[in-house]
Structures are given as C-alpha cells and as structure tokens.
Amino acid sequence: MKYLDEFSNPDLAKKLVDQIHEVTTQPWAMMEVCGGQTHSIIRHGIDQLLPDEIEMIHGPGCPVCVTPLEMIDRALAVASEPGVIFCSFGDMLRVPGSSADLFRIKSAGGDVRVVYSPLDALNLARENPDRQVVFFGIGFETTAPANAMTVYQAQRLGIKNFSLLVSHVLVPPAMSAIMESPTCRVQGFLAAGHVCCVMGTHEYPPLADKYQVPIVVTGFEPLDILEGIRKTVIQLEEGRHEMENAYPRAVPADGNKPAQEMLNDVFEVTDRSWRGIGVIPQSGWKLSHKYREFDAEERFQVTGIHTAESALCRSGEVLQGLIKPHECAAFGKECTPRNPLGATMVSSEGACAAYYLYRRLELVGS
Amino acid sequence: MAEPLPAGPGNDLDFNAWVCPAPLRDSPAIVMGHGGGGALSGELVEHLFLPAYGDAAADAQLGDSAIVEVAGGRLAFSTDSYVVKPLFFPGGSIGDLAVNGTVNDIAMAGATPLVLSTAFIIEEGTQLAELGRVAEALGAAARKAGIKLVTGDTKVVDNGNGDGVFVNTAGIGVLADGVDIRPERASVGDVIIVSGDIGVHGVAVMSCREGLEFGTTVRSDSAPLHGLVADMIATGADIHVLRDPTRGGVAASLNEIAKAAKVGVAVVERDLPIPQTVRDACGLLGLDPLYVANEGKLLAFVSSDDADRVLAAMHAHEYGRDARVIGRCIDEHPGMVVARTGLGGTRVVDLPLGEQLPRIC
Structure with missing residues (x-):
C-alpha cells in the first residue's frame, strides 16, 4: 500500500507557485469542480500561496452536498424499516434530512452501517439472506462504477435481498448549468480528475469551445492542483480555451472503457435534482430497465417522499x-x-x- | 448580497436557493459520537453529568484522572471503560488497553500507579476460550506494567445486550511532593513534545474492522507509560502538562489543553512523526492522522529551558526513543490549535465533533 507523498513535496510546490506568480498579469477567477480539490486546497493552504489576482471559486462537486434533501429523507425512511440493513459511505451519516440524520436512525434502533466498498454491502446481503440490504449509491461518475457493479453482481448471483438507492449525478451538465448562469464569474475550470479517470476527457473540448473557457483536468494532491492552476492561468493569459490534461498519470483520454460499458448497462441518464439548485436536465443516472428490480425506491415505495427545502442559507x-x-x-x-x-x-x-x-x-x- | 438570478434558459435552476438541510437539532438520544472523545463527549459531561451531580462532583472537570488528598498525601485516581471491537487486533487486545489505558491516565498526572480494579461485563454466549485469552492478556499487561490487580467484579448480560466483553478498570497511584502536572499549567513559550509516532493504534484497529480489511503491518502502540514519565520527572525539569492522546488523537488533546490553559498552540505539520503506513492508510480512508487514536504515546508541555533534558531522558527510554518537538505554546489565538502545513500555509486544527467519518471519495 503506497499513498502519494511525492505529490506534496514542498520544494516542487514552491517551484510551481513561483511559476504561477511569474505568468499571472491580471485577475482570473477559476473554479475547482470537485469537492476533494476544495478540501485539498484549504487543507494545505494552497490558496494562501497564490497571487492575489487568482481567485479560486469552489465548485459543486461534493457528492454529499448535492444529494437532495428529499433523497436523504427517502434514505431515512428506508433505513427505519424493520429488518433493513442500510449501508452507506461514512460521511453521509451526518447529513441532516428534514427531521433526523442516519446517526439518529441508528441510535433509534435502525441497522445503519458504514461500508468502505459497495461490494461489502452485497456481501452483507449474501450473509444475511433473511434481511433486506440497501446501499445508498450517491456520488458522481467516480463512485458510479463500483455502485453499478453491486447490482450487476446481484443479478448475476441471484441475490434478491439487495437493492440500491440511487442518487447519481454527472459533472458536465453541472458545468454547463454554471456557465449558463447570467452572473457566472467562472473564467476557467479545474475539471475533476477522478471523474475523468472513468469517463475520459472527450466531454470537455465541446464545453471549452462553447463557453470559451479553459478546462484543465486536474488531480487532488497539492502538486496536481498547482499544476492544474498553472496550466489554466497560462491558457487564460494567452487567450486560449482548450481542454488540457494535467493529470495524465491517472487519466487516459478514453477513460476506463470496461467501467463505461458497465455504466451503460446498469444506468440510464435521467433528470436529477441537485440540492437547493433544482432539477438539471439529463444530469444524473438511474437504474436501467434491466436492473429496475434492484431499485430501493421502488422496493420500499419511497418515491412519494417529496421534501421542500427551506431558503435559509446562501x-x-x-x-x-x-x-x-x-x-x-x-x-x-x-x-x-x-x-x-x-x-x-x-x-x-x-x-x-x-x-x-x-x-x-x-x-x-x- | 447578490441579486437573485433569473431562471436559466430552458429550465428552472435557482442557485440562490442552494440550501440543503433543516438545522440538525440536538439529538434527544445518545449517538455514537457522544463516546468519541470530542466535542459531543465534552458537552455530555458539561450539560448532563455535572449538573446532575451538583455538589457531589468534587472536581468540576471529571477529567481522565483526579488528585485526592488523603492523610497528608496525594493520590491520583482514575477509571476507564474499554469497548473496543475487535477484542484482539494487531499488536494488542482489550486486555492490554484496560491496563495500559488506566495506568497512563494516572501517569499523566505525574503519579506512580499502584493498584487496579477490573470489572468485566460479559455477554451471554461469549466463548470461555475467548474470555480466557482476554484475561491472559490483561494479566500479562499488568505484570509488565508492575501493577497489582486487587479487586474485581463479573456481570453477565443477556445475549444481544452487550458486545462480547466490556472491561472497566479503575486505578490508584501516588503523587510525589512537588509534582504539579495538569493542563491549566501550559504556558506561552512551552515546547510541545510527542513521545513517538502518532496514529498507530487507531490504524491498527481499523485495519481489521469488518469491511475494512486492508493490508498493513501497523501494530498497536499500546504500552504503559509510567516508567517513561518517572524518568522525565527525575530530570528535575518542570513538566507543565502530560497527556496521552487517545480518542480524538493529538488534535483533541491539544485542543483541550489550549482551552484549559487559555494559550494558543502552534504545531508544524512537517515535524509530526507520522509513519508512512499510517499516512497511507489515512490517505486512502480520507482521515487525518492528527485525529487518530494512540494508546502508547504522550504529549509533554515543558518550558523551553527544560526541553533538551526532558528529550534526552525520553530518548533513553524504550517508549520515548523517537520523541520530538512538534510545536509551541504562543500568546496568539488563545484556546485554538493552528498547524503550519507542509506547503507553508496554515490551518486550524479543530476539536473533533464525534468520530471521524471516512470520506466518500
């Protein structure tokens, strides 16, 4: 097991920061799309090292944040059902629905479990044939293949007591929606590297062209992010607007073909509600007809839960x-x-x- | 405030209404985070236990250990319950923790631990062989620590009403004259020392939890630290604070001390001794090693004049061989812990709320 220490090297980071300072001559506002990038920027203090002219706008790419309130309420309803083992990624447990969160459901006797891989939930279903096991399948294109794999395997293995509560969303439609907004200030994007690992980069040249913005596919470690910023600034300064891949060690142009095939098999594109924003057309996935029997919303009849969101925050x-x-x-x-x-x-x-x-x-x- | 946006073309997008949740109200029931050693645990003590105890709460903190004056002498008294799952993990077991955890709470007051009580709450159906292994481990840990187990209790609860084996230990130690080690004594200018690698115990336990088996060679650092503390005190240095950063990790301990002493704490991330394996595991799980539990490490706050001799004494002891300075107490931002990041930025190191949650991606 080896993580990514090399990509936090302070000396190399300083070189990149110096180069960014050298090439920047005027104010630029760019958006890092992914929440993982936002976390890394703030966690390492990267924004404090940038020229004053560079403004980082923090994008909508946090899967926890964009999952709509009514989907949280549906999850709470399913998790409260007697006999259900409700499995989720850890950081969904604290997200408040309209009256509780998953921690509170667990405290009240619900069987809510944190799993680290969606396939662990499928194993739980095999080990507990008399229980209904549900996995909360949220996230962007990044988490989708592993979630798709659960229902693919469930169907192949005939596991009937497993289902998926699907709330998948897609990045490119959200980027378009941001650019269509009349008050949009975004002049360039750091695209979400791990989304591109799966989907490849072909979706971005048309967006860069249509909205006249540089789109630089960027990773998540400090050096990755600085390199993404550097390439974006250079494009902006030179008046270019192209798709560039600053994360080639992880992102092939075609992405992950087997994963894409699985996604095409298991999911179909649908309109999705984004928390607080509203419905963005064709911006998410639901289970395809072939796998509809594994849809937890149908199985537990929670499709009727519609929760209005209050307008308290900005x-x-x-x-x-x-x-x-x-x-x-x-x-x-x-x-x-x-x-x-x-x-x-x-x-x-x-x-x-x-x-x-x-x-x-x-x-x-x- | 910005003007409300008109609806986007072709749809009804409304970014101005980008809100999600109703406020999370205070929970009417116990949630796991109340046992996490973070803000929720503290609030439970402050708002539920202390008001209920009233005048009976002699020490308004109900901290890890208390100093009691008896017949002209001073005793350190501590109790702790152990609920770890699994019962056995790489490098230790609930038996080791039950001895070393309470021994260390006493040692962090600067006292010499003498005796422990042990109380078992056992779930019906627990295999005797497994209970026997726990008892063996507990006995071995006590012998290694040189401490006597002098009283005990055994209770059994219905199948399903427990989680295998819970252990409570309480301990008594004696405090030498002149020793005054407590969080409130942290002072501006103090040097902060950690006795060795951090995050090891938490990663060792996580590595064998259900659903999270990952290949790692990390073994728990569970160890009794009273010998190390005795050697540090024997240098004659004025040690202001000692703390074993267990639940909530180094971050929780530093925050508690900063608040108790009303000083600012500044740590340098680059100086934190985090083994590569811990760094890797935390990176994969989206956890911060500063918040991961330790069971055989201590933090020491000493005046800078004393730092060298305390460090020398620590380096000579098996449990302090890798001791190093990780930060200082400063007069800025009292009550807050701030880290200088590896790249030269800064960040606040907050008190954890409850348990750390692995991030989704």
Whole structure:
C-alpha cells in the first residue's frame, strides 16, 4: 500500500507557485469542480500561496452536498424499516434530512452501517439472506462504477435481498448549468480528475469551445492542483480555451472503457435534482430497465417522499463564487458543521465546512 | 448580497436557493459520537453529568484522572471503560488497553500507579476460550506494567445486550511532593513534545474492522507509560502538562489543553512523526492522522529551558526513543490549535465533533 507523498513535496510546490506568480498579469477567477480539490486546497493552504489576482471559486462537486434533501429523507425512511440493513459511505451519516440524520436512525434502533466498498454491502446481503440490504449509491461518475457493479453482481448471483438507492449525478451538465448562469464569474475550470479517470476527457473540448473557457483536468494532491492552476492561468493569459490534461498519470483520454460499458448497462441518464439548485436536465443516472428490480425506491415505495427545502442559507452564492463562505451572516454562528444550515457546510468537502475547519483563524481576525 | 438570478434558459435552476438541510437539532438520544472523545463527549459531561451531580462532583472537570488528598498525601485516581471491537487486533487486545489505558491516565498526572480494579461485563454466549485469552492478556499487561490487580467484579448480560466483553478498570497511584502536572499549567513559550509516532493504534484497529480489511503491518502502540514519565520527572525539569492522546488523537488533546490553559498552540505539520503506513492508510480512508487514536504515546508541555533534558531522558527510554518537538505554546489565538502545513500555509486544527467519518471519495 503506497499513498502519494511525492505529490506534496514542498520544494516542487514552491517551484510551481513561483511559476504561477511569474505568468499571472491580471485577475482570473477559476473554479475547482470537485469537492476533494476544495478540501485539498484549504487543507494545505494552497490558496494562501497564490497571487492575489487568482481567485479560486469552489465548485459543486461534493457528492454529499448535492444529494437532495428529499433523497436523504427517502434514505431515512428506508433505513427505519424493520429488518433493513442500510449501508452507506461514512460521511453521509451526518447529513441532516428534514427531521433526523442516519446517526439518529441508528441510535433509534435502525441497522445503519458504514461500508468502505459497495461490494461489502452485497456481501452483507449474501450473509444475511433473511434481511433486506440497501446501499445508498450517491456520488458522481467516480463512485458510479463500483455502485453499478453491486447490482450487476446481484443479478448475476441471484441475490434478491439487495437493492440500491440511487442518487447519481454527472459533472458536465453541472458545468454547463454554471456557465449558463447570467452572473457566472467562472473564467476557467479545474475539471475533476477522478471523474475523468472513468469517463475520459472527450466531454470537455465541446464545453471549452462553447463557453470559451479553459478546462484543465486536474488531480487532488497539492502538486496536481498547482499544476492544474498553472496550466489554466497560462491558457487564460494567452487567450486560449482548450481542454488540457494535467493529470495524465491517472487519466487516459478514453477513460476506463470496461467501467463505461458497465455504466451503460446498469444506468440510464435521467433528470436529477441537485440540492437547493433544482432539477438539471439529463444530469444524473438511474437504474436501467434491466436492473429496475434492484431499485430501493421502488422496493420500499419511497418515491412519494417529496421534501421542500427551506431558503435559509446562501450556499447558492457560495457555489457560484459570488460570496466566500465567511461572507454569509450565518457562517460560524447559526451554521457550523455541527448544525449545518446549508449543503456546503455538511461534508468536509463542502466549501463552507472546509473554511470552517481550517480557516477560522484568519476569519476571526478579519 | 447578490441579486437573485433569473431562471436559466430552458429550465428552472435557482442557485440562490442552494440550501440543503433543516438545522440538525440536538439529538434527544445518545449517538455514537457522544463516546468519541470530542466535542459531543465534552458537552455530555458539561450539560448532563455535572449538573446532575451538583455538589457531589468534587472536581468540576471529571477529567481522565483526579488528585485526592488523603492523610497528608496525594493520590491520583482514575477509571476507564474499554469497548473496543475487535477484542484482539494487531499488536494488542482489550486486555492490554484496560491496563495500559488506566495506568497512563494516572501517569499523566505525574503519579506512580499502584493498584487496579477490573470489572468485566460479559455477554451471554461469549466463548470461555475467548474470555480466557482476554484475561491472559490483561494479566500479562499488568505484570509488565508492575501493577497489582486487587479487586474485581463479573456481570453477565443477556445475549444481544452487550458486545462480547466490556472491561472497566479503575486505578490508584501516588503523587510525589512537588509534582504539579495538569493542563491549566501550559504556558506561552512551552515546547510541545510527542513521545513517538502518532496514529498507530487507531490504524491498527481499523485495519481489521469488518469491511475494512486492508493490508498493513501497523501494530498497536499500546504500552504503559509510567516508567517513561518517572524518568522525565527525575530530570528535575518542570513538566507543565502530560497527556496521552487517545480518542480524538493529538488534535483533541491539544485542543483541550489550549482551552484549559487559555494559550494558543502552534504545531508544524512537517515535524509530526507520522509513519508512512499510517499516512497511507489515512490517505486512502480520507482521515487525518492528527485525529487518530494512540494508546502508547504522550504529549509533554515543558518550558523551553527544560526541553533538551526532558528529550534526552525520553530518548533513553524504550517508549520515548523517537520523541520530538512538534510545536509551541504562543500568546496568539488563545484556546485554538493552528498547524503550519507542509506547503507553508496554515490551518486550524479543530476539536473533533464525534468520530471521524471516512470520506466518500
């Protein structure tokens, strides 16, 4: 097991930071699409090292944050059913629905389990044939193949007591929606590297062309992010707007073909609701007809749960870069990771939570 | 505030309404986070236990250990319950933890531990062979620590009402004259020392939990630290604070000390001794090693004049061989812990809320 220490090397980071300073001659606003990138930028203090002219706008790519409230409520309803083993990635457990979160369901006797791989949930179904096992399949194109694999295997192995609560969303439609917004300030994108590992890069040249923005496929370690920023700034300074791959060690142009085939088999594109934003057409996946029997929404009849979201916080503006998290009056007061008012405060990858966890010092001082 | 946006072309997108949740109300029932050693645990003590105990709560903190004056002498008294799953993990077991955890709580007051009680709560159906292995491990740990097990209790609960074996131990130690080691004594200018690699125990336990088996050679660091503490005190240095960073890890301990002493704590990430294996496991799981539990490490706050001789004494002891300075107490941002990142930025190291949750991706 080997992680990625080399890509945090301070000396190499300094070289990249120096180069970014050298090439920057005017203000530029760019969006890192993925919440993992936001987390890394704030966690390592990367934004503090950039020229004042460079503004990072924190994008909507946090799967926890964009899962709509009504889907959380559906999850809570399923997890409360007697006999159900409800499996989820860890950071979904604290996301509040309209009256509780999964921790509270667990505390009240629900069998809620954190799993690290969706296939662990399928194993639980095999080991507990008299129980219904449900996996909460959320996330972008990144998590989708592993989730797709569960129902593919369930069908192949004839495992009837497994189902998937699907809330998958897609990155390119969200990028289009952001660019279509009349107050959009985004001049360039750091595209989500791990989404591209799966899907490849072919979806981005048309977007770069249509919206006249550089789109640089970027990784998640400090050096990856600095390299993505550097390439984006160079394009902006030179007046270019192209798709560039700054994460070639992980992203082949074609992506992961077997994963794409599985996604095409298991899922079909559908309209999806994004938490607080509303429905973006053709921006998500649901189970295809062939696998519909594994749809937890149908099995537990929770499709009728529709929850209206209240308009208390300003994370919509945070999302677009119109305000920074701490410019919201509720930030750090009514709204904290403990009592999140908005999606962006819920997950550690949300922009507000990242600011709260790592940036309170200077914000208190300012 | 920005103007509300008109609806986007062809759909009804409304970014201004980008909200998710209703506020998370305070839970009416216990959630796992209340036992995580973070903010939720602290609030339970502050808002439920202390008001209920009233004048009976002699020490308003109900901390890891208490100092009691008896017949002119001072005793350190501590109790702790152990609920780890699985019962056996690489490098240790619940038996080791039950001895070393309580021994260390006493040692962190600067006291010499003498005796322990052991109480078992056993679930009906638990195999005697397994219970026997736990008892063997507990006995071996006590012999190694040189501490006597002087009283005990055994209870059995119905099948399904427990989780195999729970163990409680309480311990008593004696405090030498002149020793005054407690969080409130941390002072601006103090050097912060950690006795060795951090994050090891938590990763060892996680590596064998259900659904998370991953190949790692990390073994728990569970160890009794009273010998190391005695050697540190014997240098004659004025040790202000000692703390074993168990649940909530180094981050939780530093936050508690910063708040208790009203000082700022500044640590340098590059100086944190984090083994590659711990770094790798935490990277994969989306965890921060600063929040991962340790069971055989201590943090020491000493005045900078004393740092060298304390470090020398630690380096001469088997449990302090890799001791190093990781930060200082400063007069800025009192009550807060701030880390300088490897790249030269800064970040706040907050008190964990409850348990750390692995990130989705």
